[in-house]
Structures are given as structure tokens and as C-alpha cells.
Amino acid sequence: MPTPHLLRRTAFALSLAVAGTPALAADTPRHGGSAVLAIDTTGMAMLNTDLTSFSPALFIADLWADGLMAKDAQGRRIPHLATSWNTSDDGKTYTFKLRQGVKWSDGQPFTAKDAAFTLTAFGKLNTYLSKLYPLITKVETPDDYTMVVTLSQPITAAMDLFDKENFPLMPEHVYAGTDIPTNPANRKPVGLGPYKLDNWEPGRSISFVRNPNYWDQPKPYLDSVVVAVIPSPQQQLNAVIQGEADWVQLDFSQIERAQEAAKNGKIKVVKIEMNAPERSSLDFNFRRAPLGDARVRQALFFATDRQRISNDAYRGLAFPAKSAIPVQFKDLYDPSVNYDTMYPYDPKKAGELLDQAGLPMKNGTRFSVELTYQALSPYDSVAKSIAAQWKEIGVDVRLTGLDAQIWVDKVYNRNDFDISLVSLTGRSDPTLGVDRSFVCNPAHVPYTNPSGYCNPELDKIAAAAAAAPQEQRRALYKQYEEIVARDLNEISLTNAPTYNAAATKFQGLDKLFDISFNEHPSWADTWLPAGSQ
Amino acid sequence: MARFVVLRLLQAIPMMVVVVLLVFTMLQLTPGDPVQAIVGQFPVPPDFRAAIEQHYHLNDPLWMRLMQYFLNLLHGDLGYSFQSQQPVIELILQRAPRTLLLAGAAFVIGVPIGIGIGLLCATTRNRHVDRFWTTTALVGYAVPGFWLGQLLVILFAMRLGWFPTQGMAPLISRAHGAGWLLERVRYLALPAITYAVYEATRVARLMRASVADTLGQGFIVTARAKGLSRAKIIRRHVLRNSSLPVVTVMGYAFGVAMGGAVLIETVFSWPGIGLLLIEAIRVRDNQTVVGVVLFISLAVILMNLLVDMLYGLLDPRIRAAR
Numbered sequence: 001m002p003t004p005h006l007l008r009r010t011a012f013a014l015s016l017a018v019a020g021t022p023a024l025a026a027d028t029p030r031h032g033g034s035a036v037l038a039i040d041t042t043g044m045a046m047l048n049t050d051l052t053s054f055s056p057a058l059f060i061a062d063l064w065a066d067g068l069m070a071k072d073a074q075g076r077r078i079p080h081l082a083t084s085w086n087t088s089d090d091g092k093t094y095t096f097k098l099r100q101g102v103k104w105s106d107g108q109p110f111t112a113k114d115a116a117f118t119l120t121a122f123g124k125l126n127t128y129l130s131k132l133y134p135l136i137t138k139v140e141t142p143d144d145y146t147m148v149v150t151l152s153q154p155i156t157a158a159m160d161l162f163d164k165e166n167f168p169l170m171p172e173h174v175y176a177g178t179d180i181p182t183n184p185a186n187r188k189p190v191g192l193g194p195y196k197l198d199n200w201e202p203g204r205s206i207s208f209v210r211n212p213n214y215w216d217q218p219k220p221y222l223d224s225v226v227v228a229v230i231p232s233p234q235q236q237l238n239a240v241i242q243g244e245a246d247w248v249q250l251d252f253s254q255i256e257r258a259q260e261a262a263k264n265g266k267i268k269v270v271k272i273e274m275n276a277p278e279r280s281s282l283d284f285n286f287r288r289a290p291l292g293d294a295r296v297r298q299a300l301f302f303a304t305d306r307q308r309i310s311n312d313a314y315r316g317l318a319f320p321a322k323s324a325i326p327v328q329f330k331d332l333y334d335p336s337v338n339y340d341t342m343y344p345y346d347p348k349k350a351g352e353l354l355d356q357a358g359l360p361m362k363n364g365t366r367f368s369v370e371l372t373y374q375a376l377s378p379y380d381s382v383a384k385s386i387a388a389q390w391k392e393i394g395v396d397v398r399l400t401g402l403d404a405q406i407w408v409d410k411v412y413n414r415n416d417f418d419i420s421l422v423s424l425t426g427r428s429d430p431t432l433g434v435d436r437s438f439v440c441n442p443a444h445v446p447y448t449n450p451s452g453y454c455n456p457e458l459d460k461i462a463a464a465a466a467a468a469p470q471e472q473r474r475a476l477y478k479q480y481e482e483i484v485a486r487d488l489n490e491i492s493l494t495n496a497p498t499y500n501a502a503a504t505k506f507q508g509l510d511k512l513f514d515i516s517f518n519e520h521p522s523w524a525d526t527w528l529p530a531g532s533q
Numbered sequence: 534m535a536r537f538v539v540l541r542l543l544q545a546i547p548m549m550v551v552v553v554l555l556v557f558t559m560l561q562l563t564p565g566d567p568v569q570a571i572v573g574q575f576p577v578p579p580d581f582r583a584a585i586e587q588h589y590h591l592n593d594p595l596w597m598r599l600m601q602y603f604l605n606l607l608h609g610d611l612g613y614s615f616q617s618q619q620p621v622i623e624l625i626l627q628r629a630p631r632t633l634l635l636a637g638a639a640f641v642i643g644v645p646i647g648i649g650i651g652l653l654c655a656t657t658r659n660r661h662v663d664r665f666w667t668t669t670a671l672v673g674y675a676v677p678g679f680w681l682g683q684l685l686v687i688l689f690a691m692r693l694g695w696f697p698t699q700g701m702a703p704l705i706s707r708a709h710g711a712g713w714l715l716e717r718v719r720y721l722a723l724p725a726i727t728y729a730v731y732e733a734t735r736v737a738r739l740m741r742a743s744v745a746d747t748l749g750q751g752f753i754v755t756a757r758a759k760g761l762s763r764a765k766i767i768r769r770h771v772l773r774n775s776s777l778p779v780v781t782v783m784g785y786a787f788g789v790a791m792g793g794a795v796l797i798e799t800v801f802s803w804p805g806i807g808l809l810l811i812e813a814i815r816v817r818d819n820q821t822v823v824g825v826v827l828f829i830s831l832a833v834i835l836m837n838l839l840v841d842m843l844y845g846l847l848d849p850r851i852r853a854a855r
Contacts, residue, residue, distance in 0.1 A: 034705050036704055043570060043616065043812060045616045046571065051581060052571055052573055053574060053575040054571070054572070054573035055573065124578060124580045125578050125581045127575040127576055127577065127581075128575070130576065180584070181588070182584065182585070187618055203628065203812065204700075205704050224705075226704045228704050228802075229802065230699055230802045231799055231808070232799065232800070232802070235686075235699045235800070235801075235802055238686065239700075242690060242691065244697055244698060244699070244703075405563075405565035405566060405815070406563070406565070408564075408566065409566070410564070413566075424574060425574070436576070446577070447575055447576060448576055
């Protein structure tokens with residue numbers, strides 16, 4: 001017997017069918033039209049994100065590339081080219097069942113051999129897979145639609161590594177037997193995404209057209225998506241406000257302006273709730289006095305008003321970091337470690353610690369340090385805010401804003417710095433984006449702990465947390481957070497969310513932004529009503 | 534004349550060699566890692582680094598790369614851009630016409646206006662008209678181009694919506710014929726006007742001084758004594774005799790302009806030579822940097838040569854001396 005709830009739903013459906021036919025037709029996705037994305041692709045040498053982590057390439061990859069799985073706005077894993085997956089009880093074997101009847105954008109069939117090829121051939125070249133690749137002992141394809149990966153030891157973040165953002169699938173028939181890093185397909189890719197490359201005019205635009213072989217038909221709905229190369233964040237937003245472009249990932253300096261412009265209803269500002277946290281941090285050089293003294297690092301933390309940094313540099317839209325593990329990792333962050341209570345803004349306490357460290361105030365100054373950073377927004381504002389705050393406790397800060405390449409050489413290769421300001425993505429798991437700030441780095445690898453701090457105990461805990469079953473990881477990360485909070489080779493200033501602006505003339509924007517962590521809009525579900533095409 | 538041109542071109546060769554040597558050495562001394570620039574803000578996997586360095590000879594000694602570069606130059610090869618994965622000459626040929634269009638439009642608008650203002654000021658010296666235009670020209674000359682450009686964008690693109698905010702042409706367009714042309718003119722207008730303001734004010738100041746100097750010459754007194762009208766004196770005697778300094782400066786300026794007005798190209802996202810150079814420097818695409826600098830040097834040398842040839846046409850005394 002039907003329930004009252006079911007009856008109500010049936011009645012509602014019937015009423016729609018009878019009375020609402022025109023409304024349904026207006027809401028039906030239709031093909032046609034284009035979207036223009038405002039992106040600064042300056043310096044982007046290739047599109048293949050198995051080989052580059054360059055942000056513009058990552059934005060664009062969601063158009064042409066696809067992977068085994070993706071994440072929705074709640075961070076839940078959803079199937080893409082893999083229809084199902086499972087992990088063995090010992091956490092070492094991963095089995096993926098793949099979608100059947102799928103073709104690459106060039107019309108060739110997609111099989112498990114392509115997925116296995118991507119893992120084996122690109123694994124050693126893909127920066128994200130650097131932790132996974134050495135652990136792979138076997139990659140098997142028992143049939144055309146099954147891939148089985150066996151590891152020598154479990155790594156809990158492995159499933160995240162198989163997401164489309166970290167592991168975009170590449171065609172074996174294009175890459176096999178070639179020199180992969182220099183294969184022309186890295187700039188003229190063949191992929192599984194909703195669009196395929198049409199034309200790349202360096203410095204001006206990159207055009208994509210609908211991929212007729214896309215696996216999720218009848219998507220995509222748009223005929224084309226064009227990337228407009230616009231170097232300045234201000235000009236990017238200008239173009240979106242004036243309707244010359246339809247989407248931009250907002251720089252923090254532009255968010256207020258975008259929100260103001262959105263009042264006319266033509267654009268919409270979207271906050272990506274579950275984002276890969278941007279961790280703005282200060283790295284101390286342990287090799288340099290007096291920064292090798294823990295009391296000095298603690299004093300500088302007490303002298304840092306992180307809410308003021310958020311206000312000064314992020315228009316109040318970032319929030320003070322709670323610990324080394326960003327709160328966005330809600331299953332892993334342990335709230336018992338909280339910088340707000342451990343290191344509240346307290347210049348008096350900072351002064352006392354510096355006195356204890358033998359750095360008394362003399363003529364208004366205790367000591368002088370250099371703070372170096374990439375001369376870009378928002379680093380320059382963060383650095384100026386810090387310099388002003390530390391001056392209050394007698395620390396004279398010399399600001400050195402540098403070109404990115406010179407800064408990398410100075411900080412990571414030569415370790416010729418006192419304090420370095422950086423903002424790095426935490427990606428979707430601490431193993432992938434956070435560990436690099438704290439684990440030992442004897443080889444001077446760029447964008448990895450430059451401080452000279454090396455604590456085998458912390459490295460051991462990081463390795464254990466990477467491999468432990470999910471339910472046991474929080475306890476390990478608590479120890480991790482405690483060690484970092486005590487040793488402070490790096491102080492985490494703020495965690496910032498991600499903001500996008502998009503034209504409201506498109507339908508399906510909710511679906512467009514049903515993404516999280518490192519994903520970007522793919523424009524597969526979005527469509528334009530007849531009048532807007 | 535032909536001998537003069539050939540000699541000047543031959544003199545340019547050692548200059549170009551010096552330019553290449555200087556730029557190569559400076560780039561060698563500048564810290565940077567092109568492979569890291571490709572990978573972004575994550576560590577470079579060693580296998581990837583090895584493959585890229587080997588393919589593009591990034592680790593070859595400086596002398597070897599220099600020698601190879603000069604050998605390639607003999608074949609008209611300016612090198613290969615690893616960032617764009619295409620020959621540098623192709624990149625330059627793609628971008629140079631855009632810069633030429635922008636600079637050309639700016640000079641076509643700016644130079645006649647500058648000459649007019651200069652002439653007006655010099656012939657009305659120390660009167661209100663002169664004071665007004667001299668002050669205006671000084672302000673226009675002093676205003677930074679990138680700031681003026683942003684003001685124009687805010688007013689004419691954002692507020693009034695008359696012009697697009699950036700770019701060289703619409704990325705998606707169905708226009709053709711006159712509509713197509715009008716569309717391009719709308720995109721060109723603001724960057725060209727921004728650029729033209731600087732050139733016009735520069736020319737105006739030069740022209741004012743030059744015309745004032747000419748008006749004091751004996752042959753102008755003679756012309757007046759002969760009863761020639763003021764308009765005739767200016768057209769026949771003053772303009773031609775006052776134009777030499779302007780031609781010199783404008784010729785050089787146009788050569789430099791072929792290197793791209795970097796700030797204006799940035800403000801308006803105009804994909805010319807200037808933006809190409811900035812992109813290449815940012816990712817240490819050294820062959821592109823050297824190629825573009827070489828191109829700019831060649832443009833300056835050729836424009837100076839053209840100016841020297843124009844001197845002869847403008848001033849018979851110089852023609853006779855050759």
C-alpha cells in the first residue's frame with residue numbers, strides 16, 4: 001500500500017507533467033554556446049597535469065582530462081572512469097572496476113591498460129605520486145575493465161592519489177614508446193574530459209571544443225570553452241564583470257570587489273567550502289642565530305596577530321590556522337592542539353621570552369631579521385603586516401620580495417635566508433600537502449621544509465599516519481601537531497578558502513561548483529538558455 | 534646611399550654579437566630553474582628533471598650553448614622555446630605584428646597631435662595658450678602609462694562600457710566585414726590612446742623647443758622681410774627645419790617600441806613582444822629571452838638607420854655631405 005509520502009510525491013510529479021510542461025522545457029539542458037574563462041597562463045609550458053602542478057594547468061585540466069574518481073562538494077568520492085573500487089583488508093591491494101565503452105577524445109577505446117600505463121609510465125614523473133610510486137609492486141589488468149594495484153605497504157592517502165586531480169588518465173597509444181616529458185601531446189593532449197583542445201595561441205587564448213566521445217553523454221552542453229589569457233587578477237575580474245569572460249578564480253585582493261559587483265545579479269561569487277587549504281606560513285632558518293633558539297621562535301609567534309594578517313592581507317576572508325594540520329581535514333585535525341590558546345597574540349609575553357633568550361631591548365631594537373617572499377599578492381601584504389607587528393617588540397624586519405625563481409634558489413637551494421614566507425596548498429590529505437613543510441629535507445628539495453629542522457621522531461609519526469587505517473590517524477596527527485607546536489620550524493599563519501566568480505547567465509552552476517579540494521569547474525553540466533547563446 | 538646602408542648594417546653585426554654575449558652571461562648569472570618553473574610549487578621528480586635537462590641541453594656548459602647559438606644564428610635560427618615548444622622566431626613573428634599594430638596606432642595618433650601642440654605653443658610663446666598646453670603636455674608626459682591605462686579602463690570600459698577592458702580582439706566573434714574592423718578598433722582604442730598620450734606629449738615638448746629655436750634663425754627673418762605669410766613661413770621653412778630632432782627621437786622611440794610597451798601590454802593583456810619577454814623571464818626560457826632582446830636590438834638599429842636616411846631627405850646639407 002502506498003505511503004502518504006509516496007502519494008504526495010506522485011501527485012506532485014503528475015501536476016508537473018500536466019501543468020508544468022513549458023517550465024520543464026525551459027529547465028532542460030540544451031547544447032550550444034560558449035564559456036570564457038579568465039586565467040593567467042603565463043609560464044605554463046604544458047597542459048598535462050601528470051607532469052605539472054602549475055595552477056593554471058590544473059584549472060584547465062578539468063576541461064580535457066579525467067580520472068578514476070572525483071570529489072563532490074562534501075568531499076565524498078564519486079565515480080568517474082572507475083565505476084567501483086575497493087581496498088583489501090591489509091590496505092595493500094586496490095581494485096578498480098572501470099567504465100566500459102569509453103573512448104578517448106581521438107576516438108580510440110579506453111581500457112584498463114591505459115590506466116595501468118598511466119600509473120607505471122607517469123608514476124615516476126608525477127610529483128603527487130612520488131610517495132605512492134616507490135611502494136607499487138604490481139599493476140595488473142586481469143581484463144580490459146579491471147585494474148589491480150598492489151603496494152608493498154599500505155598508504156591511507158593512496159585513494160586520494162587516484163583522484164582525477166592527482167592522477168589524470170593518459171592514453172597508452174599516444175605515449176607508449178615515446179619520451180614522455182617531451183611528447184608533443186603534453187601540449188596537444190588526448191583526454192577523457194568533456195572538452196578537447198582545439199587551438200592554443202600562446203599569450204592569448206586556449207580553445208576547447210565539445211568532446212563528442214565524452215563518456216557522460218549528452219554532456220557537455222556547451223560547444224566550446226575558451227581560456228582567455230589575462231595576466232592581472234584585476235583585469236580578470238574586470239573582464240568577468242563586463243561580461244567579456246564568464247569565470248575566474250578570485251585573488252583575495254579582488255573578492256570584495258567581486259561581491260560588490262555581484263549585486264547586479266550578473267555574476268555570482270562562490271566559496272568552495274571543502275577546499276584544499278592554502279597554508280600561509282613562516283619558515284625559520286634553524287642554521288641562523290637567534291632563530292635556532294625555540295624561545296625566539298615562540299616569542300615571534302606570540303608577537304604575531306594572525307587575525308590582523310587575515311584582515312590586512314586577506315580582507316578578513318582567511319582565518320587563523322589552528323595547528324599544523326588544517327581544520328579542513330576534519331577527520332584528522334585534533335582540536336586539543338590549538339594555536340589560538342597556545343600562542344595567543346601577546347606582545348608582552350613575546351618580550352619576556354626574548355629577554356630570557358638574551359635579546360634585550362637596546363635603543364628600541366632587539367635584533368634584526370630578513371623576511372623573504374615572492375613579490376606577489378598576498379605575500380607582500382602579509383610580510384608588511386608581520387614587519388609592523390614585530391617592530392612593536394623590537395624586532396627589525398628587512399623585507400625582501402623577490403622574483404619566484406630567485407626566491408626558490410635563495411630559500412630552498414642555498415638556504416640563504418632568515419625567515420621565509422610561503423603559502424602552499426595542503427591538497428586533500430596531510431600526506432600529500434602538509435608533511436613537506438615539516439619532514440626532514442636533506443636534499444634541499446624546493447617547496448619542502450627549508451628550515452634545516454630534522455626530527456626523526458616526527459618523520460616516523462608522519463610515516464605511520466600516512467599508512468594507518470583512517471580511524472587511527474587522528475591520534476597520530478595529534479602527536480604530530482604537538483611536536484610541531486613545540487618545535488615550530490614553521491608557524492602556520494592562516495588557512496584560506498577558495499573563491500570563484502561566475503556569470504549567472506549559465507544554468508547548472510550548482511552542479512558546476514559541486515566540487516571540493518583540488519578540483520575546478522569542468523563545465524560539463526553547465527548550459528546556456530536559448531536567449532543567452 | 535646603398536654603400537652607406539650596407540656599411541651601417543655591417544657595423545651592426547659586432548653589436549649584435551655583443552648583445553648575445555651580454556644577455557647569455559647575464560642569464561647564466563641569474564638564479565633560476567626552468568624545470569621547477571614547469572612543475573610549479575611541488576618538488577620536481579628526478580626522472581622528469583633528467584629528461585627535460587637532457588632534451589633541452591640545459592646542463593651543457595655556457596661556452597657550448599653559446600657556440601651552438603651562434604652556429605644556429607648563422608642559419609637564421611633564434612633557438613627553441615621550451616616553454617612554448619616552438620621555435621623562438623615563430624613566437625617573435627607571431628607577437629611582433631601585434632606590437633607593431635599597437636605602437637603604430639599610438640604613433641599615428643600621438644605624433645601629429647604632438648607636432649600640432651608643439652607648433653601652437655612655440656608660435657604663441659608665453660601666452661595663455663602656450664602655458665596651458667605646455668603644462669598639459671608636462672602632466673601627460675609625467676603620468677605613468679600603466680596608471681593612465683587603468684584610469685581609462687575604469688572610465689571608458691567599466692563605467693561607460695564603450696570599450697572592452699582588455700585583450701586584442703574578442704575570443705568568440707561572429708562579426709565580419711566592417712563589423713569585424715570596428716570590433717578590432719574598439720579593442721585597440723584604449724591601449725593605443727594610453728600609449729599615444731606619452732608619445733604626443735614627448736613630441737610636443739621637443740617640437741616646441743625646436744620650433745622656437747628655428748623661429749629665431751636668420752632665414753626666418755629673411756622670409757618675413759620677403760613678405761611671406763605666416764602660414765607659408767611655417768609650412769615651408771619652420772616645419773621642415775624643426776623636424777630633425779623630432780625625427781631622431783621618434784625613430785629611436787619606435788625602435789624601442791618594437792620591444793613592446795611592457796606595462797601597457799600588461800595592463801591591457803595585449804599579447805605582444807613585451808608580454809612575451811616578461812613570460813620568458815619569469816620561467817627562465819632563456820633562448821626566448823635572448824631571441825627577443827636580439828630582435829629589439831635589431832629593431833633599434835634598423836630604425837636608427839632609417840632615421841639617418843630620412844635626415845638626408847629632410848636636410849640637403851646632410852645629403853650633400855654623404
